[in-house]
Amino acid sequence: MNWRIGISSFTYAWFLLSLLGPIGALLASAVDEGASRLWAELFRPEALFALKLTLLITVIVVVINTVLGILTALLIVRHPFPGVTVLNTIVDLPFAVSPIIAGFMLVLLYGPNSLIGGFAGEMGYKIIFALPGMIVATLFVTFPFMVREVVPALQEVGTYQEQAAQTLGASPWTIFWKVTLPSIRGSVFYGIVLTVARSLGEFGAVLVVSGNLINQTQSATLYVYQAAADFNSAGAYALSLLLCATSIVILVLMESMKKYQEGRQA
């Protein structure tokens, strides 16, 4: 059984170096700076603004992505139309395209010199280098999460419960709220959690479309990036720790959700 011990110790070592190590390093460096210093950094107006902006983007993205994701999944599973396989593939595009490139594509489409961006500019709205652009960019990178969670759930649930509801007189609207949605709620919750995690952490696409303007379009990850570049290590540590802690909380939440669902099924 020596090879077994070998493989498991290698896995643990790898796990330590690549996953736990960085978190440890961040913690250690942050502790070096001292808690009061970090606390102060968190409450700098620029940092607070960045956190609030990230929160705002996350909330808006979660709402839009949940609605659109469920609708898209329903379309793919329940109302397949010619070309649905193409749509199904395109859904995964954000997984394959680098966020930076995604951001670049959005600038080309919505930038001030583009047709759409130019028209919006005429109307007095700014998309790129403003909040709408950052939301669109985050929507782009998070789009697959909800769809990919809900599609298999809908397939597994099938249509018999909905048909039963039909024969009992329920309208499509009632069926969606009372039958369809509750039976996929676990997956929707999961999709939301993944979307939140990704929205909080998105950097590349947002960097390109935001312009990274302090107190205007600087989100939390952009703030960390800027602070690190400006050798403000305490500022970088403070927000990094906060984002990292949030991610861990989300992870734990996901795990407990999984356990809860498995418990219900048993």
Added chain:
Amino acid sequence: MSIEVRNLSKSFVDGHMAVRGVSFELGEGEMTAFLGPSGGGKTTILRMIAGLEKPSGGEIYISGQRVDHLPPQERKIGVVFQNYALFKHMNVFENVAFGLRVQKQRPDVIQARVRELLRRVDLQGLEGRFPDQLSGGQRQRVALARALANEPRLLLLDEPFSAVDAQLRKELRSWVRKLQQDLHITSIFVTHDQQEALEIADRVVVFRQGQLEQIGTPEEIYDSPDTPFVAAFVGEVNRYRTVIKNGVTDLGVLQFPAGNVPEGQEVVVIVRPENVELMPWSAAADIQGIVLATTFLGEFYKVDLELADLVRITAHVPKALGGALREQERVALQIKATKIFNVA
């Protein structure tokens, strides 16, 4: 409520014709069985009556009212699905209450009605259970109570007993039958089990490849089948293909009178095993045979015999007689009833 179906047909997108011009009429308060092999179109017809499938042609009437253009919500038809399709995230009470809540009934009315239904299906005390905490039989009864909650004018059951084991199936069968009679609700159930159909239905409709083969009482279907297919589907048969010669079937020793079937006509002859009677051998007997094998089947023996000219026949004989038979023993036979069908 009476139900009438006229020239109903259904072809699916892939071009498959599941139902081909089916017409029938069912009486009020009757329990009807849709019987046939899988792929016969019986479930598709049931789903079209419920409104879950859109007919490609034809009309459906309930109590004289045409319903085939109505959505399922407006047909007032209760459906028990094959897999029960209970709402998994709702407990037993909420499952049964669903239709009443949709109708926006008062809470006290819902309470009373659900309690009454659960009492009827013998599930008191299980209100708080979720479907995955119930046995197969209990699930089926919840599905039944749910389907009955809105007092439907018609109850449809799609293979209602297929998901439970044999022992429970028999119990549920007679139980559903009794409930149906108590409520006097017009009902249709789909089955591929001929025994089930004969046992609890007032009327049986036999389907084959999307077409109606025969409609009648269980007795008519069993004793006077319209086609060799129906005869073979609803029971065991000996089946012979031959021609009419000199006014009888040309089957060696099995010369059955042709009646008014013309000379030279190709026919299929059907003999049910229970209509083959075995007697002690006598040289004077018209039909003589040799026992090839006997098989004990619980209530009777199945006996395979060979007649003259290598014609084979199977007989069902009572235990007392069957147990005494030996292989290669010579016996005399009498055929008590046959059925002759023209081959088109």
